[in-house]
Amino acid sequence: MKKKLGIYICACGGNISDYVDIEKVKDAVKDEDCVILAKTTMFACGDSNQKDMDADIKANDLSGIVVASCSPKLHLTTFRAVSERAGLNKYNYVHANIREQASWAHSDNKTGATEKAILLVRAAIAKARLAESLEPIVIKSRRSVAVIGAGVAGLKAAISLSRMQDEVFLIERENRIGGNLANLDTISPENISGKELLIRLEEDLKKEKNITLLTNSEVVGNSGNIGDFTLTLKISGSEGSTTKDIKVGSVLVATGFNSYIPADGEFGFNQIANVITLPQFRDILRNADSKKFVFNGKVINSVAYIYCVGSRQVKGENKYCSRYCCTAAVQASLDLKKKYPDIQNYHFTKGVRTYGKQELIYKESNSAGDIYIQFLDKKPPIVTELDGAISIKAGDLLSEKKEIEALADLVVLVTGMVPDKDTSIGSLFKLPKGRDKFFNEIHMKLRPVETVIDGITIAGTCQGPKNVMESVNSALSAAAKSHSFVSKGELELEPIVAYADKSSCNWCNACSDACPFNAISKIEAEGKEVASINKSTCKGCGMCLPVCPTDSIELISFTNKEMESMIDVLAQ
Amino acid sequence: MSRINPKFGKELKKYGATEFNSCYNCGTCTAVCSLSTGDDSFPRSMVRLSETGNEEDISASLKPWLCYYCGECSSNCPQTANPGELMMSLRRWLTAKYDWTGLSGLMYKSLPATIVAMVLIFAGVIGYAASEGFDAEKVMHIGHYFEMFAIAGVFGVILLPNLFRMWYFVIFKPSRKKTAGKAESETEYSSRLTNLLGGIPLRVYLTSLSDFFLHMFTQKRALGCDDNQKRWFEHFILVIGYLTLLFTTVFLDWFSSENMFVIILGYLVSAIVFIVTFDFVTGRIKKNKEVSKHSRPSDWFFVIWLFLMGVTAFLVRLFIDFNIIESNFWLYLFHLTILAQWALIIVPFGKWTHFLYRSFAMYFDKLQKSAAK
Structure with a gap:
């Protein structure tokens, strides 16, 4: 049966129509084969146009739609939804991008932009002629979640999942839970210590009946896909290690961070006595004598803090801000002053980032007489020994960039966060990493806890530096997302996946090597070895298609026939 | 660094x-x-x-x-x-x-020190009057001479050296820092005198003098503050009133003068002084403006003593005109005490100097900017 197509060309309120003559585009395509309706519109995504499309589809019994507008990243789902509301299978909708690819890209050449837009719309029409109705893939999902890492994010996520009646396996590499939380002292602005927080979480954990806590356990194997993962655990005990398989519908990764360790000589670290890191300082302060602050046999009367060590590096690799350290350092200096009121603090910062309520402790510290020096990237602090004390020199942005010096008895390097040095979980699940080498979410705002691997969510500082509050927020968010994968017992997946033609395939391994998602495996069929693509794991990325020597793989909705028909139009 | x-x-x-x-x-x-x-x-x-x-x-x-x-x-x-x-x-x-004497710092930081000094001067005045047997005519005569000598002494011994120190810190020392390590011939200064004058030619010192007097008498710059017209005007007539009162009492000998013009002028300017300062004192009590919200002892002493000076001078002359000063000699002693405390404490070591330093600051500022051109 011949398709009946409706074409909509959007002006985007001038974003498109200022450069692309949309009337000309409409005239150029309105007589194309199968096209029975072509319209221009001021805003295709606008409510009134959506209603018009709905009416057009019903009135003309359309079997396909093309909207030429912005990037599909913005409105593909909008127009798919319009199609569905009008009773048309959403995969019969084809998107043409004439804003980013024509009007914006060629604003200096209106004629050329218009010609390109016409071709893009024609190509979309060619695809729409061949588009087929598709149904989502439905798979079964186990109502259980593995939470990897029992730090504050993992604990909070596990408790949250358990309260939603999911079965939870809480897996911890160490012999105790709490991760880095146990090492934190006062946490701002709530003024609670990490230890107290951990005790509360432990109590909450005990109350939950759906959580199986597995300490001394490492995940060493992973197979399956969303809804049905099988994880192999290596559990170390007093009598050697044992392995155990668990089956879960989703995996929540919360493996946390390591503290940055400065290189030898970085701001005098390991070279000048009394240059230490913030975690070391916390340890020393916790155990220090209550009357005098003595370290290395020296009474400490003044302390200098150098911020952004291992973060926001101009020359090093870590360009990112570690978010928690400004607050942690200011809080530590306040705790120090509370214990020893006569100590003078000097803060060498790159601009203090005690954001939100944490601003209050910055003000408290400032008002108490702590001196803040905002050093310049060009003139970072230089730490040298001087007459039994330590001299810190830096260019101060706030003093007309002049060089300024402080003398201190102790220098604290405010170190930031780096990714966990144990990268086994990332490799095992093939989790993508960002430039900062932390695990990457799909979209930092729109899909902040999902990874491109279906069914695997990330929470806490394994994703990037966070303070405790932010870790907890992301943990609750990831728990809700993982819960949504397992709660219904079944899952609907996008049907745009690849499939291999068993008759022409002669297993050569090329597609399997190219697949970033481990979706292709070797099976026996028709008396030979052939490739089989797991529909639940395949993301429809198309990486396997060009490497196949026998051209045996097709991608649904992007078949060779469809692509060739588009290329034919564009190459005219 | x-x-x-x-x-x-x-x-x-x-x-x-x-x-x-x-x-x-x-x-x-x-x-x-x-x-x-x-x-x-x-x-x-x-x-x-x-x-x-x-x-x-x-x-x-x-x-x-x-x-x-x-x-x-x-x-x-x-x-x-x-x-x-x-x-x-x-x-x-x-x-x-x-201040080379260090007394300014002491008085600013310590209220008791100021009070002790005030009491000592009070005791001195009373002691002197007692030694003269509270002879009104004699005490008033000496009082007049005291004013002259106090002004000359305070200016010559304290204020002048202090102004020199101000010049040293502001003009001379920084110029030395700039030329440190350079031979005299290498400096950009045109002459040895200029070098001695902190890198500013003598000509500039002279041509900038007009600015100095302008700012000293008018405080013109204060007009640049937003919504400050009233405060500037009050301040302006207070300065003129105060300086005229000083001139009238010291050089025209107001308390002994028979000249009608001098007598009326004295009344007028002393009235200006106490009326304006009365407004300043009430402002500081009410704290209704940012400028009057934070008062230190030095601020209180300054406005109150100025007010008292105006009032007592006015009353002393009034008592003279009504011929009752001898029977109310305490009033003159009160006036003299205020005057002595003013001249020996508040002027050299208190807020009065701000008036002087401000004028010189405008002058030095002008010098620096002219020389930079």
Whole structure:
């Protein structure tokens, strides 16, 4: 049966129509084969146009739609939804991008932009002629979640999942839970210590009946896909290690961070006595004598803090801000002053980032007489020994960039966060990493806890530096997302996946090597070895298609026939 | 390079700047200040120097004197760090720094010390009058001479050397720093005299004098503060009134004069002094403006003693005209006490010097800017 197509060309309120003559585009395509309706519109995504499309589809019994507008990243789902509301299978909708690819890209050449837009719309029409109705893939999902890492994010996520009646396996590499939380002292602005927080979480954990806590356990194997993962655990005990398989519908990764360790000589670290890191300082302060602050046999009367060590590096690799350290350092200096009121603090910062309520402790510290020096990237602090004390020199942005010096008895390097040095979980699940080498979410705002691997969510500082509050927020968010994968017992997946033609395939391994998602495996069929693509794991990325020597793989909705028909139009 | 000196901030607190540490250097104060310019940007820069305790740069700075305290900076400060009061405190600190005797600093920091000095002078006046057997005519005669000698003595022994010190810190020392390590022939200065004058040619010293007198008598710069017309006018007639009263009593011998013009002039200017200062005192009591919210003992002494001077001078002459001064000799003794305390404490070591240093600051500022051209 011949398709009946409706074409909509959007002006985007001038974003498109200022450069692309949309009337000309409409005239150029309105007589194309199968096209029975072509319209221009001021805003295709606008409510009134959506209603018009709905009416057009019903009135003309359309079997396909093309909207030429912005990037599909913005409105593909909008127009798919319009199609569905009008009773048309959403995969019969084809998107043409004439804003980013024509009007914006060629604003200096209106004629050329218009010609390109016409071709893009024609190509979309060619695809729409061949588009087929598709149904989502439905798979079964186990109502259980593995939470990897029992730090504050993992604990909070596990408790949250358990309260939603999911079965939870809480897996911890160490012999105790709490991760880095146990090492934190006062946490701002709530003024609670990490230890107290951990005790509360432990109590909450005990109350939950759906959580199986597995300490001394490492995940060493992973197979399956969303809804049905099988994880192999290596559990170390007093009598050697044992392995155990668990089956879960989703995996929540919360493996946390390591503290940055400065290189030898970085701001005098390991070279000048009394240059230490913030975690070391916390340890020393916790155990220090209550009357005098003595370290290395020296009474400490003044302390200098150098911020952004291992973060926001101009020359090093870590360009990112570690978010928690400004607050942690200011809080530590306040705790120090509370214990020893006569100590003078000097803060060498790159601009203090005690954001939100944490601003209050910055003000408290400032008002108490702590001196803040905002050093310049060009003139970072230089730490040298001087007459039994330590001299810190830096260019101060706030003093007309002049060089300024402080003398201190102790220098604290405010170190930031780096990714966990144990990268086994990332490799095992093939989790993508960002430039900062932390695990990457799909979209930092729109899909902040999902990874491109279906069914695997990330929470806490394994994703990037966070303070405790932010870790907890992301943990609750990831728990809700993982819960949504397992709660219904079944899952609907996008049907745009690849499939291999068993008759022409002669297993050569090329597609399997190219697949970033481990979706292709070797099976026996028709008396030979052939490739089989797991529909639940395949993301429809198309990486396997060009490497196949026998051209045996097709991608649904992007078949060779469809692509060739588009290329034919564009190459005219 | 300068080394951070946190002790300076603690010292400055004793001069009244108690909140400046809260500053987070946003610069709102500088942005709202109507006197701050690109070249002379304040108060934030001064807050910063105070935080880091850069005594050398503060001593060399004229900025504290370029501020006329409208209080906009303090009203708008998001951290309530009170930059206006910091500038005021820096003026007090500078006054103490310029003062070779060290007494200014002592009096600013210690109210008891000021009170002791005041009491001592009171005792001196009463003691002297008693030694003369409370002879009205004689005491009043000597009182008149005392005024002359006090003015000349305080100016010559204290104020003049202090002005020289101010010049040294502001003009001379920084110029030496600039030329440090260079031979005299290598410096850019045209002559040896210029070199001695801190890099500023004598010609500039002379041509800038007009600015000095203009600012001394009019405080013209204060008009640059927003919404300051009334305060400037009050201040202006107070300065004129005060200087005229000084002239009338000391050189025209108002209390003994028979000249009708002198008598009326005396009444007029003494009335101006106490009426204007009465307004200042009530303002400080009501605290309805930013500028009058924070009063230190030195501020109270200054306005109250000026007020008392005007009132007592007015009454003394009135009593003379009604011929009842001899039977009410206590009034003259009261006036003389106020006068002596004023001339020997408040003028050399108190807030009065601000008047002098401000005028010279405008002069030195003009010198620096003219020389830079």
